[in-house]
Amino acid sequence: MPAFIFDLDGTLVDSVYQHVMAWHAALRECGFDLSIWRLHRRIGMSGGLMIRALARELDMPLDEAVIKRLSELHEQEFKRRIPSVSPLPGARELLAELRELKIPYIIATSGTTADAGPMLELLGRPDENIITREDVKRAKPDPDLFLTAAKKLHAKDVEAMVVGDSVWDMLAARRANFLGVGVLSGGYGQQELEQAGAFRVYADPEEMRRHLDELGVREE
Amino acid sequence: MPAFIFDLDGTLVDSVYQHVMAWHAALRECGFDLSIWRLHRRIGMSGGLMIRALARELDMPLDEAVIKRLSELHEQEFKRRIPSVSPLPGARELLAELRELKIPYIIATSGTTADAGPMLELLGRPDENIITREDVKRAKPDPDLFLTAAKKLHAKDVEAMVVGDSVWDMLAARRANFLGVGVLSGGYGQQELEQAGAFRVYADPEEMRRHLDELGVREE
Numbered sequence: 001m002p003a004f005i006f007d008l009d010g011t012l013v014d015s016v017y018q019h020v021m022a023w024h025a026a027l028r029e030c031g032f033d034l035s036i037w038r039l040h041r042r043i044g045m046s047g048g049l050m051i052r053a054l055a056r057e058l059d060m061p062l063d064e065a066v067i068k069r070l071s072e073l074h075e076q077e078f079k080r081r082i083p084s085v086s087p088l089p090g091a092r093e094l095l096a097e098l099r100e101l102k103i104p105y106i107i108a109t110s111g112t113t114a115d116a117g118p119m120l121e122l123l124g125r126p127d128e129n130i131i132t133r134e135d136v137k138r139a140k141p142d143p144d145l146f147l148t149a150a151k152k153l154h155a156k157d158v159e160a161m162v163v164g165d166s167v168w169d170m171l172a173a174r175r176a177n178f179l180g181v182g183v184l185s186g187g188y189g190q191q192e193l194e195q196a197g198a199f200r201v202y203a204d205p206e207e208m209r210r211h212l213d214e215l216g217v218r219e220e
Numbered sequence: 221m222p223a224f225i226f227d228l229d230g231t232l233v234d235s236v237y238q239h240v241m242a243w244h245a246a247l248r249e250c251g252f253d254l255s256i257w258r259l260h261r262r263i264g265m266s267g268g269l270m271i272r273a274l275a276r277e278l279d280m281p282l283d284e285a286v287i288k289r290l291s292e293l294h295e296q297e298f299k300r301r302i303p304s305v306s307p308l309p310g311a312r313e314l315l316a317e318l319r320e321l322k323i324p325y326i327i328a329t330s331g332t333t334a335d336a337g338p339m340l341e342l343l344g345r346p347d348e349n350i351i352t353r354e355d356v357k358r359a360k361p362d363p364d365l366f367l368t369a370a371k372k373l374h375a376k377d378v379e380a381m382v383v384g385d386s387v388w389d390m391l392a393a394r395r396a397n398f399l400g401v402g403v404l405s406g407g408y409g410q411q412e413l414e415q416a417g418a419f420r421v422y423a424d425p426e427e428m429r430r431h432l433d434e435l436g437v438r439e440e
Contacts, residue, residue, distance in 0.1 A: 017244075017256045020237060024304065033306050035424060036237045037407040084244065086253050187257040189409025204255060 001103060002216045003158040005149045005178070007044065008109040008130075010165035010186025012091040012205060013119045017187065018081035019043050019074075023050075026073035030066060034058065040187060044166030046110045046139030047071050078115065087122050088185050090206025095125065097209060103217060104158065106131065108149040110139040110168075140168040143176035150176070161199070161215060163208065170196035181215065183208065221323060222436045223378040225369045225398070228329040228350075230264070230385035230406025232311040232425060233339045237407065238301035239263050239294075243270075246293035250286060254278065260407060264386030266330045266359030267291050298335065307342050308405050310426025315345065317429060323437060324378065326351065328369040330359040330388075360388040363396035370398070381419070381435060383428065390416035401435065403428065 010016035020040045027034055034054060042050040051070055055062040062070075098105050108131040109116050120128050131152065136144040150160045162173035165186025173180035174197045182193030182201040190201050200215065202208040208215075230236035240260045247254055254274060262270040271290055275282040282290075318325050328351040329336050340348050351372065356364040370380045382393035385406025393400035394417045402413030402421035410421050420435065422428040428435075 014256055017237065017240060017260070021241060021304075024237075028304065035308060035405055036234055037405050040237070040407050084241075084248065088255060185255055185257050187260050187407060189412040191411035191415075192409040195411075 001158055001218070003104040003150070003153050003160050004098065004106075005146050005153070005160055005162045006095075006105060006107045007162070007164035007166070007169050008107050008116060008119055009111060010044070011163055011169075011183055012088060012095075012107070013085055013122055014088050014185065015085045015119060016040070016043055016165065016185075018085055019078060022074050022077035022081060023070075025077045026070050029073055030070055032058075032060060041167075044110060044140060044164070044168040044186070046133055047074060049139065075115070082118050085119070085122060088183075088204050088206075090204060090209045092123055094205040094209040095123065095128075097212070098217075101217060101219070104153045105129075106149045106153050108145045108162075109133070110145065140166075140172040141175070143172050146172055146176040146178060150178070159216065165193075167192055167196040170198050173197065181208065221378055221438070223370070223373050223380050224318065224323065224325040225366050225373070225380055225382045226315075226325060226327045227264070227382070227384035227386070227389050228327050228336060228339055229331060231383055231389075231403055232308060232315075232327070233305055233342055234308050234405065235305045235339060236260070236263055236385065236405075238305055239298060242294050242297035242301060243290075245297045246290050249293055250290055252278075252280060261387075264330060264360060264384070264388040264406070266353055267294060269359065295335070302338050305339070305342060308403075308424050308426075310424060310429045312343055312345075314425040314429040315343065315348075317432070318437075321437060321439070324373045325349075326369045326373050328365040328382075329353070330365065360386075360392040361395070363392050366392055366396040366398060370396070379436065385413075387412055387416040390418050393417065401428065 023039045024036050051067050106129045110133055113132045116132055120126050131145055131149045133139050136148050138144050146162055160178045161181050162178050163181045165183045170180040179199040180197050182198035183204055185204040193201050243259045244256050271287050326349045330353055333352045336352055340346050351365055351369045353359050356368050358364050366382055380398045381401050382398050383401045385403045390400040399419040400417050402418035403424055405424040413421050
């Protein structure tokens with residue numbers, strides 16, 4: 001039987017666009033005017049890595065103080081936008097069904113514990129099993145988050161699958177040697193996820209829930 | 221020599237994500253909680269058509285009064301977000317270069333004249349040649365906007381190319397029998413645009429400007 005490692009933002013909760021706009025506002029406040037689609041395509045990496053990657057791409061000199069300030073501003077700007085975040089369709093039901101079928105799962109996010117808390121509340125699972133940025137040295141696209149998650153699941157003897165909405169999830173899954181299952185609910189295109197190695201792609205958690213048999217989940 | 225018909229939002233100005241969030245806020249205010257990525261994938265259609273398409277997809281009953289209210293709320297919500305909109309990199313320079321080379325171009329948008337005004341200001345071209353939603357009976361993905369635009373350009377004897385960021389631009393271009401040039405700056409994936417018929421895809425106006433020779437534009 002498989003075990004599932006879920007990304008959080010864009011995979012279980014509809015928060016990717018709010019993160020994108022929060023980064024955009026933070027960057028503008030620090031004088032950087034980046035195209036929003038480029039931020040969207042970097043979401044899901046750790047915040048620090050994302051800022052460094054964008055800085056390199058755009059040849060912007062960023063010192064540690066600015067990176068810290070951006071990170072704080074992003075947190076503030078995201079907090080303001082939390083009231084507009086909802087669970088994705090089928091997310092709560094999918095997790096409930098896995099629990100009922102006794103399929104092991106865990107959530108692994110590039111975000112911080114502080115960011116994740118309100119999202120778990122939205123899912124009605126404030127005490128959910130979760131691995132965050134603080135638990136690992138390197139966040140996605142490095143495989144550490146997913147390897148740590150699998151260890152916590154004792155998923156050595158089961159087939160671990162990573163469910164995520166971003167290219168970084170699929171790349172990190174491959175580096176961890178796990179299958180990647182893509183969802184479109186973070187706003188990437190289907191082919192982008194497939195090219196990054198997605199084994200299957202569903203619209204959102206609801207569609208995945210209705211096709212669990214394709215992923216090796218049996219009713220008993 | 222070619223003539224160009226430009227989409228506005230996501231193609232020349234970085235306003236797609238603000239439109240997405242404005243629709244999301246408007247829909248929530250009317251009690252509809254739609255996934256944000258689904259709104260993103262419908263942006264670029266006329267607002268009325270988009271709402272009807274979403275209503276059908278989600279089996280939500282919508283009467284004309286609600287559609288009107290949504291449209292008004294979207295306009296309000298978008299207005300609040302205009303201060304965060306910038307021209308896309310290279311947009312002003314691309315239009316300037318076309319003018320210099322005497323290549324005919326025009327802007328054709330599914331938005332209203334009221335929506336388009338502040339965007340043209342951002343481009344430094346408040347009096348730019350433009351075809352809006354009000355000039356045609358049916359907006360994208362119907363070809364009327366682009367056909368009307370080509371007529372205004374007297375583009376009968378030139379090769380008209382449509383430059384846009386969305387699948388709806390590429391589909392409407394094909395229905396008008398024009399070539400479609402995609403830009404990634406609205407947040408669609410490259411393959412989505414290619415599958416919808418894009419002849420070439422560039423990151424943004426800046427990248428298109430640096431490759432005008434690929435589109436048949438000669439320095440003299």
